[in-house]
Amino acid sequence: xxxxLGTYAVAAVMAASPVMADLVFPSLSYRTGPxxxxxxxxxxxxxxxxxxxxxxxxxxxxxxxxxLECETGYNTEKGVECYESTxxxxxxxxxxxxxxxxxxxxxxxxADGIPMHTMGYGRTxxxxxxxxxxxxxxxxxxxxxxxxxxxxLLEQNDGDLNGKRVALVYHNSAYGKEPIRTLxxxxxxxxxxxxxxxxxxxxxxxxxxxLQIRRDKPDYVIMYGWGVxxxxxxxxxxxxxxxxxxxxxxxxxxxxxxxxxxxxxxNGYKALTFxxxxxxxxxxxxxQTHVVDKGNAAGAGDQIGTVLYNRGLYAxxxxxxxxxxxxxxxxxxxxxxAMMRDGMEALEMTEAKMAALGLPNFxxxxxxxxxxxxxxxxxxxxQWDASSKTWSLVSDxxxxxxxxxxxxxxxxxxxxxxxxxxxxxxx
Amino acid sequence: MFYREAGxxxxxxxxxxxxxxIRFDRxxxxxxxxxxxxxVPFVVxxxxxxxxxxxxxxxAIAALGLNILVGYCGQVSLGTGxxxxxxxxxxxxxxxxxxxxxxxxxxxxxPEFNIFFSVIMGGVMTAIVGVLFGLPSLRIKGxxxxxxxxxxxxxxxxxxxxxxxxxxxxxxxQISAPERDLFGILITGPSVAPWAAYLFCLIFTIASAxxxxxxxxxxxxxxxxxxxxxDIAAEIIGVNPLRAKLTAFMVSSFFIGISGALFFAVYLxxxxxxxxxxxxxxxxxxxxxxxxxxxxxxxxxxxAAFLVLLPVALKVVGVDWFGWPTDIVAHLQLVIxxxxxxxxxxxxxxxxxxxxxxxKEKLRLWPFPH
Numbered sequence: 011x012x013x014x015l016g017t018y019a020v021a022a023v024m025a026a027s028p029v030m031a032d033l034v035f036p037s038l039s040y041r042t043g044p045x046x047x048x049x050x051x052x053x054x055x056x057x058x059x060x061x062x063x064x065x066x067x068x069x070x071x072x073x074x075x076x077x078l079e080c081e082t083g084y085n086t087e088k089g090v091e092c093y094e095s096t097x098x099x100x101x102x103x104x105x106x107x108x109x110x111x112x113x114x115x116x117x118x119x120x121a122d123g124i125p126m127h128t129m130g131y132g133r134t135x136x137x138x139x140x141x142x143x144x145x146x147x148x149x150x151x152x153x154x155x156x157x158x159x160x161x162x163l164l165e166q167n168d169g170d171l172n173g174k175r176v177a178l179v180y181h182n183s184a185y186g187k188e189p190i191r192t193l194x195x196x197x198x199x200x201x202x203x204x205x206x207x208x209x210x211x212x213x214x215x216x217x218x219x220x221l222q223i224r225r226d227k228p229d230y231v232i233m234y235g236w237g238v239x240x241x242x243x244x245x246x247x248x249x250x251x252x253x254x255x256x257x258x259x260x261x262x263x264x265x266x267x268x269x270x271x272x273x274x275x276x277n278g279y280k281a282l283t284f285x286x287x288x289x290x291x292x293x294x295x296x297x298q299t300h301v302v303d304k305g306n307a308a309g310a311g312d313q314i315g316t317v318l319y320n321r322g323l324y325a326x327x328x329x330x331x332x333x334x335x336x337x338x339x340x341x342x343x344x345x346x347x348a349m350m351r352d353g354m355e356a357l358e359m360t361e362a363k364m365a366a367l368g369l370p371n372f373x374x375x376x377x378x379x380x381x382x383x384x385x386x387x388x389x390x391x392x393q394w395d396a397s398s399k400t401w402s403l404v405s406d407x408x409x410x411x412x413x414x415x416x417x418x419x420x421x422x423x424x425x426x427x428x429x430x431x432x433x434x435x436x437x
Numbered sequence: 438m439f440y441r442e443a444g445x446x447x448x449x450x451x452x453x454x455x456x457x458x459i460r461f462d463r464x465x466x467x468x469x470x471x472x473x474x475x476x477v478p479f480v481v482x483x484x485x486x487x488x489x490x491x492x493x494x495x496x497a498i499a500a501l502g503l504n505i506l507v508g509y510c511g512q513v514s515l516g517t518g519x520x521x522x523x524x525x526x527x528x529x530x531x532x533x534x535x536x537x538x539x540x541x542x543x544x545x546x547x548p549e550f551n552i553f554f555s556v557i558m559g560g561v562m563t564a565i566v567g568v569l570f571g572l573p574s575l576r577i578k579g580x581x582x583x584x585x586x587x588x589x590x591x592x593x594x595x596x597x598x599x600x601x602x603x604x605x606x607x608x609x610x611q612i613s614a615p616e617r618d619l620f621g622i623l624i625t626g627p628s629v630a631p632w633a634a635y636l637f638c639l640i641f642t643i644a645s646a647x648x649x650x651x652x653x654x655x656x657x658x659x660x661x662x663x664x665x666x667x668d669i670a671a672e673i674i675g676v677n678p679l680r681a682k683l684t685a686f687m688v689s690s691f692f693i694g695i696s697g698a699l700f701f702a703v704y705l706x707x708x709x710x711x712x713x714x715x716x717x718x719x720x721x722x723x724x725x726x727x728x729x730x731x732x733x734x735x736x737x738x739x740x741a742a743f744l745v746l747l748p749v750a751l752k753v754v755g756v757d758w759f760g761w762p763t764d765i766v767a768h769l770q771l772v773i774x775x776x777x778x779x780x781x782x783x784x785x786x787x788x789x790x791x792x793x794x795x796x797k798e799k800l801r802l803w804p805f806p807h
Contacts, residue, residue, distance in 0.1 A: 041764030042771075050764075081752075081763035086705060086712060091488040091749065098484070113611050113707045117627035133609070182598055184609035184709050191608055210598075211711045309762075422608060429615055430626075 033070060033333060033345070035060060035326070036078045036096040038089060038106045041309070044212040045084040045237035047267040048318055050309055052107055053079065055322025057308035058301050062293075063330060065300040070333045071343045084237075086110045093118065102350040103127050103329055109185035112145075117430070120144045125351040129325050130155075130261055130284055134188055135422035137384025139355065140434035142423065146354050148328075148385030149376045150284040150410075152234075153418060155260045156189035157410035158282055158389030159232050160196050162258070165405075172201040177228040179219060179235065179243055182208040186234045189260075193232075195414050203228075213239025220246040233259045240268035248275030255280065258391075264401070265317040269394045277396035280404070282389050285324045286372040287401040289315035293323075293368030317392075317401055324373060331367075332357050355380055374407040380436040384419075387412065439800040456650055473639060478632035486631035491704045493745045494638040495696050498645045500725040500737035502692030507723070508732035509653055510685035511665030512574050516586035518718035519593030520690050522710050523566045524697030526603045528559035529612045532625075532702070533605060552617040552624045552702065556641065559698030560691040566593075567690020574682050578668075590719055597710040613707035625702045634703050641699060645692050650734050652688060661685050662732075693722075724774070728781050730790025739789040747774065 039053035040046055060075040069075050078099060080092035089111035093104065104119060104126040106112055112132035119126045120143060128136065128147045136145040150158075164171055178193060180186030190206060197204035205228060207219050213235060220243075223231060231252065235243055240263045247257050255278040259268070264281020297314060301307050313319040336345045336353025345353070357378045364372055374388035388407035395402065427434055445460045447453045457463040481490065499517060506512050532555040535547040550558060570589040574582050597603050604612045616626030623629040624637050652658055660681040663671035672678055701708045708714070721744065729740020748770050755766035785791055 039763065041762075042767040046764075079763050080756075081767045083767060086708070087492070088748075090705065094484045094487045109609075110611075110709050110712050113609070113613065113709075114705060117613075117706065121627035183711055184611045187608065187610045208598075210595075211715070429613075431616070 032074045032076045032100075034076050034078055034096075034100045034102055035329060036080060036092070036099075036101045036104060038080055038082050038092050038104065038108075038111065040082050040084045040107070042081065043083040043085070048237055048262065048265065049084065049107065051265070051313035051316050051318035052322035052325075054307070054309040054311070054313045055319035055324075056105070056326045057322075058297055058306075058314070058319075059323045059326035059330070061306050061308070062297050062300045065304065065306070066296055070330055071337045073343045075330075082106070082108065082111060084108050084110075086114055090114055090118075097122060097124060100347070102333070102345070102347055103354070105129065105325055105329070107131070109133075109188075110183065113184060116142065116145050123351075124347040125354055127325065127329065127354065129321070129328070131185065133426075134384075135419045135426065137382060137419050138423035138434070139378075139380050139383035140423075140436055141427045141432055142383060144351060146378065146383045148357070148378050148383065149359070149374055150387050150389050151384055152185075152188040152260070153192040153415045154284075154384075154387035154389055154410040155282050156192040156232070157196065157387075157415060158391075158408065159258050159260075160193070160200065161408060161410060162391050162405060163230055164200065173203070174230065175203040175205065175226070175228040176230045176232060177205045177207055177223055177226065179207045179209060179216075179223075179231055179233045181213060181235050181239055182210045185236065185262075189232075189234055191418055192415060195418065196411065199411075199414065209235070209239055209243070212237060214242055216242050216246050220250050220252075223247075223252065224250040230256045230258065233257070233263045235259065235263045235268075240265075241271040244269055244272045244276050244279060247279075248272050254278035255393075258282065261321070264392060264394075266399070266401070267318075269396070270399070274396045276394055279394045281392050281394070281401070283317070283392050283403070284373060284389055284407070285320060286369070287317055287320060287392055287403060291369050291372060296368060297323075320372075324369075327367060327369065328357070328359070331359065331363070354378060355383070387415070439803070440797050441801055456654075470643070473643075474636075478636055481631050481635060483631050486635050487704070488749060489745065490635050491638055491699075493742055494635075494642045495699045495704055496722065496725060496741040496745055497642055497738050498696035498699070499693050499722045500729060500741045501645050501649045501734065502689045502696065503722050504726045504729075504732065504734075504737045505649060505653065505661070505692070506685050506689035508726055508730075508736075509658060509665060510661035510682065510689075512571075512682060512685060513579065513583040514586040514689075515583050515716070515719045515723070516570060516589035516593070517693055517722045518714040518716060519590040520563050520567055520693040521697030521700060521718060522593050522597055522714035523563040523690075524559035524694030525701035525708060525714065526597055526612065526710075527562035527694065528555045528698035528702055529605075529614070530603065531555040531558040532617060533615065536602075538602070551619065553619055555617075556695060556698040556702065560694040563694025563697065564687045564691040567686045567693070568683050571683050571686030571690075574686065575679055587716075587719075590716055594710050594714060597714075609709075611707055611709050612701065614702040617702075625706065627706065629703075638699050638703055641695055645695065646734055646738075649688075649692065653734070657681075657684055657688075665732075724778055726788075727778065728788055730788030733788075733790040735793060736788050736790030739793065743789065744774070 037053055037056050040049035057077045060077050064074055078096050080096055082089045082092055089106055109131050112128050115126055125144045130150055132147055134151040134153045136142040136147050137151055193204050209216055209219055233243055257279055259281040261283050269276035269279055332353040335356050336349045337343055339352055340349045355378055359376050361375055374386055376385035387410045390403055390407045391405040392401045393404045439461055440459055442459050457466050503517055506514050531550040534549045537544045573585045604610055614625040617624055622633050660676045663676050664681045668678055725740035725744050728743055730736025751770050752766055755761045756763055
């Protein structure tokens with residue numbers, strides 16, 4: 011018995027010990043807790059894309075990829091534990107999928123020289139690469155989202171929002187508070203009335219908030235929610251018969267999980283996005299042949315093609331492209347986190363590139379530079395069709411109001427630089 | 438064999454009354470202290486400090502504090518998370534310079550406190566808040582008091598989320614600890630050396646344990662225990678319930694405030710009140726003292742160690758060794774912690790501390806039980 015246990019232990023240690031020369035992508039995922047409904051598809055998409063690269067192309071540039079998954083439960087303490095336990099394994103880029111964990115990791119990753127990619131979340135002002143040297147948030151951030159929603163409303167109202175009332179239902183945390191400044195500035199600029207309606211974690215109880223909305227009768231409601239809060243909000247909006255086409259969620263409030271629970275009542279609900287939706291992309295055929303059919307799909311394998319799965323896939327694709335860029339710059343295949351950072355900073359996403367990857371028109375074209383870690387900030391709008399149970403793009407990726415966002419990013423990043431004695435610089 | 442007083446003669450009262458009257462026990466204590474202070478700082482790395490040692494030391498202080506209130510004085514509290522938040526936010530305000538506003542104008546700004554005193558001020562402020570929320574304990578007991586402290590938990594979290602002054606009007610509502618040093622050695626911030634953070638917390642943990650130990654075996658501790666065992670009888674023999682209960686709330690909150698301050702400034706570096714100091718934190722610390730042992734100093738440490746180490750140990754065994762999916766392990770952990778609490782409540786209500794005591798009794802006789 012003892013011998014057997016010893017053998018198991020040795021085998022386990024050998025199985026766990028890192029194979030030499032591989033590209034390590036830690037996945038700080040959450041498959042448990044109140045936010046698991048969003049965490050699972052994202053983690054599946056992230057893992058499946060790398061599995062596909064390994065199976066189809068033999069890794070990236072001939073070097074195999076390895077996804078290190080670590081469960082955070084959307085909890086910052088566990089996030090720190092995950093970061094500390096994986097950073098020694100040659101982790102190339104962190105994607106925590108949590109604004110709270112992002113705030114923890116911005117100083118830590120900068121000190122350790124490992125890049126972090128917070129795609130569409132995290133600290134918005136990290137778009138200023140002169141201050142946040144190791145944090146990237148391309149292709150779009152929270153403030154682009156807020157401005158994109160307002161731009162869409164402007165378009166709907168022939169360019170005039172004067173006297174309209176817009177309410178923001180938000181997760182009462184760092185994440186939900188992000189768009190408030192931008193929306194305040196935009197309300198001053200366009201003359202609409204802006205009202206904040208906070209919802210506390212985890213957001214299962216929103217009766218009073220929606221009662222307030224029913225009383226105030228805003229023309230439009232924008233939502234920054236996540237996890238179980240989204241479904242509850244959509245259901246409550248349906249209960250007070252708020253017109254769904256006037257209810258717009260940020261991209262974290264726009265997945266199948268959020269609207270299916272409300273059934274037909276959710277028909278017409280809108281959500282922003284910065285990438286394509288659906289399964290009509292050639293890359294999904296490769297996922298099917300190389301990952302699903304071989305039984306290598308991450309998780310239960312039932313999430314393929316959902317909005318958040320696509321987002322995980324998109325995050326993985328951008329990371330893989332950054333690796334390719336880094337390999338080209340440094341002429342070395344087995345790259346280090348420092349090279350990865352250079353690759354991310356030189357990343358160029360063009361339509362030709364995306365089409366070659368089997369993802370035509372999947373996301374906006376953008377360039378990353380040292381000054382701009384945030385990309386172009388193009389956002390599109392999707393709408394839910396409850397009868398066919400699909401999201402579809404109803405407006406093309408359109409630019410957001412950088413005249414408002416630019417100064418806000420400069421202001422917030424300069425405050426961070428002053429607090430932390432950083433001299434903004436590009437090298 | 439071990440833990441015997443045979444041949445161990447005390448010639449003064451002081452020797453008779455020391456914390457570890459048995460020589461063997463005392464030496465063991467000195468050795469543990471020696472290893473913790475002199476050896477550990479030289480061998481630890483980032484992972485050990487940030488994933489195991491810091492949370493252990495910090496939760497040990499919180500468990501000590503809660504144990505004084507619940508274990509020694511018998512006042513059930515579910516407000517631990519809220520009180521830790523007070524410590525964290527007070528520490529933040531003092532380390533960035535408290536600003537006092539009146540009528541929209543800045544009246545004055547205190548100079549920035551040194552990190553050591555910021556942490557102490559975190560404790561002091563929490564003690565004041567704790568006494569305020571302890572006032573209902575004079576009228577209500579048991580479950581009703583638990584509910585009253587639960588109100589404190591929710592009120593405090595709401596307050597720190599709502600009033601922008603507490604987080605210095607930052608856009609995200611997060612507080613993040615700026616870099617601070619002590620005698621030129623960085624204590625907070627991302628580039629702090631692991632041993633420095635460890636030693637800084639260790640000092641507070643040792644000091645808290647020594648203070649708690651000496652308070653609980655002195656006059657005030659006896660008063661707390663008298664109140665716990667039967668408050669009417671205690672009142673009849675001359676214990677002032679007002680003073681006893683409020684001092685218990687004060688001392689307990691002081692320790693919890695210190696732990697909250699360290700939790701924010703040294704361990705996490707940035708916190709968001711609802712996420713870091715929510716109701717689950719209150720329960721976690723309560724579980725620590727239930728599993729560790731109510732009314733014991735050692736139990737606070739054992740409970741904290743147990744609940745900090747268990748998830749990490751399960752993760753290492755389940756994910757790294759056996760390669761199980763991470764979500765299965767996370768669910769398994771919830772099941773195991775829940776089971777353990779039930780098992781401890783049924784099989785050993787006095788917690789790990791009682792197991793330790795029994796082991797010591799056994800070792801006194803071992804290997805000659807007759």
